[in-house]
Amino acid sequence: MKKQNPLLEIKDLHVSVEDGIKILNGINLTIHPGEIHVIMGPNGSGKSTLANVLSGRPGYNIDSGEIIFKGQNIINQDPEIRARNGMFLAFQYPMELPGVRTWQFLKASVDAVRLHNKLPELKIKEFDKLLEEKKAIVEMDSELLKRSVNEGFSGGEKKRNEILQLCLLNPIFAMLDETDSGLDIDALQIVAKGVKDFHSNINSVMLVTHYQRILNHLSPNYIHVLIDGKIVKSGDKSLSLELESKGYEWIRETISKKS
Amino acid sequence: MANQKIISRKTKLENDQYKWGFELDIDSETAPKGINPDIIKFISKKKNEPEWMYEWRMKAYDHWIKKEDNEPSWANIKYPKINYQDIIYYAAPKSSDSAPKSLDEVDPELITAFNKLGIPLEEQKKLTGVAIDAVLDSVSVATTYKDMLKKAGVIFCSMSEAIQEHPDLIKKYLGSVVPYSDNFFATLNSAAFTDGSFVYVPPNVRCPIELMTYFRINQEGSGQFERTLIIADEGSYVSYLEGCTAPMRKTNQLHAAVVELVALKNAEIKYSTLQNWYPGNKDGEGGVYNFVTKRGICKGNNSKISWTQVETGSAITWKYPSVILQGDNSVGEFYSVALVNNFQQADTGTKMIHIGKNTKSTIIAKGISAGKAQNTYRGQVKVLPTAKNAKNFTQCDSLLIGDQCGAHTIPYIEVNNPTAQMGHEATTSKVNDDQLFYLQQRGISLEEANYMIINGFCRGIFKELPFEFAMEASQLLKVSLEGTVG
Numbered sequence: 001m002k003k004q005n006p007l008l009e010i011k012d013l014h015v016s017v018e019d020g021i022k023i024l025n026g027i028n029l030t031i032h033p034g035e036i037h038v039i040m041g042p043n044g045s046g047k048s049t050l051a052n053v054l055s056g057r058p059g060y061n062i063d064s065g066e067i068i069f070k071g072q073n074i075i076n077q078d079p080e081i082r083a084r085n086g087m088f089l090a091f092q093y094p095m096e097l098p099g100v101r102t103w104q105f106l107k108a109s110v111d112a113v114r115l116h117n118k119l120p121e122l123k124i125k126e127f128d129k130l131l132e133e134k135k136a137i138v139e140m141d142s143e144l145l146k147r148s149v150n151e152g153f154s155g156g157e158k159k160r161n162e163i164l165q166l167c168l169l170n171p172i173f174a175m176l177d178e179t180d181s182g183l184d185i186d187a188l189q190i191v192a193k194g195v196k197d198f199h200s201n202i203n204s205v206m207l208v209t210h211y212q213r214i215l216n217h218l219s220p221n222y223i224h225v226l227i228d229g230k231i232v233k234s235g236d237k238s239l240s241l242e243l244e245s246k247g248y249e250w251i252r253e254t255i256s257k258k259s
Numbered sequence: 260m261a262n263q264k265i266i267s268r269k270t271k272l273e274n275d276q277y278k279w280g281f282e283l284d285i286d287s288e289t290a291p292k293g294i295n296p297d298i299i300k301f302i303s304k305k306k307n308e309p310e311w312m313y314e315w316r317m318k319a320y321d322h323w324i325k326k327e328d329n330e331p332s333w334a335n336i337k338y339p340k341i342n343y344q345d346i347i348y349y350a351a352p353k354s355s356d357s358a359p360k361s362l363d364e365v366d367p368e369l370i371t372a373f374n375k376l377g378i379p380l381e382e383q384k385k386l387t388g389v390a391i392d393a394v395l396d397s398v399s400v401a402t403t404y405k406d407m408l409k410k411a412g413v414i415f416c417s418m419s420e421a422i423q424e425h426p427d428l429i430k431k432y433l434g435s436v437v438p439y440s441d442n443f444f445a446t447l448n449s450a451a452f453t454d455g456s457f458v459y460v461p462p463n464v465r466c467p468i469e470l471m472t473y474f475r476i477n478q479e480g481s482g483q484f485e486r487t488l489i490i491a492d493e494g495s496y497v498s499y500l501e502g503c504t505a506p507m508r509k510t511n512q513l514h515a516a517v518v519e520l521v522a523l524k525n526a527e528i529k530y531s532t533l534q535n536w537y538p539g540n541k542d543g544e545g546g547v548y549n550f551v552t553k554r555g556i557c558k559g560n561n562s563k564i565s566w567t568q569v570e571t572g573s574a575i576t577w578k579y580p581s582v583i584l585q586g587d588n589s590v591g592e593f594y595s596v597a598l599v600n601n602f603q604q605a606d607t608g609t610k611m612i613h614i615g616k617n618t619k620s621t622i623i624a625k626g627i628s629a630g631k632a633q634n635t636y637r638g639q640v641k642v643l644p645t646a647k648n649a650k651n652f653t654q655c656d657s658l659l660i661g662d663q664c665g666a667h668t669i670p671y672i673e674v675n676n677p678t679a680q681m682g683h684e685a686t687t688s689k690v691n692d693d694q695l696f697y698l699q700q701r702g703i704s705l706e707e708a709n710y711m712i713i714n715g716f717c718r719g720i721f722k723e724l725p726f727e728f729a730m731e732a733s734q735l736l737k738v739s740l741e742g743t744v745g
Contacts, residue, residue, distance in 0.1 A: 054698055056699075056700075057700075058692065058696065059692075059694050078699070078705075079696060079699040079700055080699040080700075080702055080703060080704050080705070082701045083488075083699065083700050083701060083702040088700075089700050091697065091700075094695050095691070095694045095697040097694055097697070097698075097711070097712060097715055098715055098716065099714070099715025099716055099717070099719070100711050100712065100714070100715035100718075104711075105698075105701075105711070108701075108703055108707070108711065109701035109702055109703060112701070112702035112703050112704070112707075113702040116702065148715065165701065167702070169702070191716070222418075246455035
């Protein structure tokens with residue numbers, strides 16, 4: 001792969017929450033355009049925290065380190081600015097927004113990003129056309145667009161809605177936080193199809209997952225194993241297969257042997 | 260005002276109450292401050308009212324003066340004592356001396372004022388087919404679409420005109436729902452009301468357009484006491500919209516209106532309000548005291564009255580649009596959004612009085628509190644022994660923004676018939692940080708995110724409003740919420 005400027009560089013990132021509990025203990029990670037990185041690791045290892053901190057979610061203290069996104073340290077940037085600059089997070093638990101119509105929410109989101117990039121808001125017809133095209137990818141029921149955002153949606157419908165947003169916003173960097181959890185095989189295929197459709201040699205993906213199965217549909221460049229807030233091992237796709245068969249204990253053992 | 264000439268006279272009230280050396284200059288456009296029999300006479304004279312109307316006013320005045328210390332104190336609102344002798348009870352806008360017959364004759368400045376409110380009168384007239392009766396200070400300045408309504412047989416005019424032209428209807432219905440002795444503010448209104456709107460829809464007529472009134476208080480130091488009466492005769496339907504606004508003033512202004520609705524057999528009245536009186540500044544100075552009595556009666560069987568209100572203005576709101584469900588199978592509805600910010604106080608809700616059989620009422624009240632504001636829902640559902648199979652459903656939702664505001668829910672339920680079915684649901688919530696973050700992560704600013712969530716909270720109410728009004732209501736919320744986040 002040609003070495004371009006990295007899209008995202010995380011340098012020695014230390015993060016804690018209230019009461020000084022440390023969650024991330026010096027993360028170093030570089031993601032180039034077009035790459036797919038997979039973050040795996042046991043429960044509570046800090047995978048979701050990493051995705052949340054990158055997207056600017058309040059409630060975390062960044063003790064030290066840098067997050068360089070598109071050449072700029074974004075540690076103090078508001079979440080909406082990061083989003084408008086092309087950072088996207090597919091939520092593990094997408095929020096319900098009672099009374100906010102899905103269509104209206106999607107349009108507001110697309111327009112906010114467009115305006116930031118000095119593009120005009122989409123006319124209703126233009127937006128509907130775009131929506132029609134993208135919702136076909138994730139096989140989203142049109143009825144859902146008339147309902148309140150995620151309210152009364154099944155688990156699968158919520159995740160599809162996340163991928164629909166991914167396809168609509170077409171960000172430069174997408175984080176998927178356990179989007180594959182709790183999905184049946186059909187839904188998983190649809191989600192994978194959406195991610196594949198979105199992914200190109202310009203934009204990158206960081207996939208947080210517990211399971212190897214979604215990787216059958218995608219071609220990740222790197223697998224990273226996160227344990228106790230640190231990336232303890234990185235490798236290619238074969239690492240995920242090895243993890244699947246041997247479990248995280250195997251990693252823990254190899255680390256302790258080394259040290 | 261420049262051409263104001265007032266010769267004041269010290270009246271010995273006890274002796275001279277009904278003897279009128281009328282010495283206020285009838286040509287003056289503004290009454291002197293205060294309320295006394297002279298002022299009542301002045302208002303009545305100014306409006307060329309028949310004797311019976313004047314007597315009705317005086318009956319109310321006598322009642323009010325006897326009970327002057329009966330100002331209600333039970334509501335969850337605090338304000339300094341109002342000096343009722345320091346208020347101007349009649350102020351006509353400059354251009355009202357010869358009442359305009361069409362919009363063209365209305366002072367262009369008034370049109371500009373409406374345009375500033377986002378209510379282009381001209382455009383509304385053309386595009387939406389809304390008939391507008393604009394009450395500025397105290398006098399009705401323009402009623403449009405009269406001809407179309409005339410063809411349908413619908414009467415839509417100012418109260419002053421109705422007193423002249425339709426005395427039989429006024430005599431029969433004025434005070435029939437809210438009697439002059441009803442409460443302190445309604446009594447004051449009965450004595451001193453200056454104008455308002457009148458609607459009569461004849462039997463089996465569906466009013467072809469939405470009727471609309473805009474109220475505005477202009478004059479500093481003046482109160483506004485308008486009176487509205489809507490009668491839907493058998494089998495008829497009417498939808499009526501009311502918008503209110505007042506410019507910014509350092510002093511408090513009193514608004515004490517009375518609205519009466521009468522729905523006869525099989526008739527339906529839909530009454531929507533967008534209340535945006537000046538709420539006072541960030542420190543709680545100024546603003547309108549909105550002490551309003553609104554009540555409807557479902558007089559005939561199968562009749563229906565529906566109140567929808569979006570209340571974002573006023574320093575203090577005290578108002579309980581109610582329905583008396585007298586006819587069998589009659590239906591009463593109350594949909595409300597009350598938003599308070601800074602130092603605003605609202606004590607608002609409804610009363611549903613079930614008298615007839617199979618009567619049904621629905622109450623959906625959404626309260627939003629921000630800043631240091633206090634919001635109280637107060638509702639009464641009363642089922643009389645005659646009201647067999649009465650049904651009520653009440654839902655009160657409160658949303659809090661920040662940690663210095665308050666939300667209170669005070670429902671009174673009184674059931675005197677064992678066949679009644681009552682349902683009451685209440686929730687209190689805060690705007691959830693996770694919801695805000697979700698929206699922000701999609702590129703939406705924090706302020707916009709807040710607005711979207713609050714707008715969503717109110718959606719059930721907004722959908723009860725006619726389309727243009729719903730858009731305006733949504734816009735109002737946005738303006739009222741400015742500066743509540745961040």
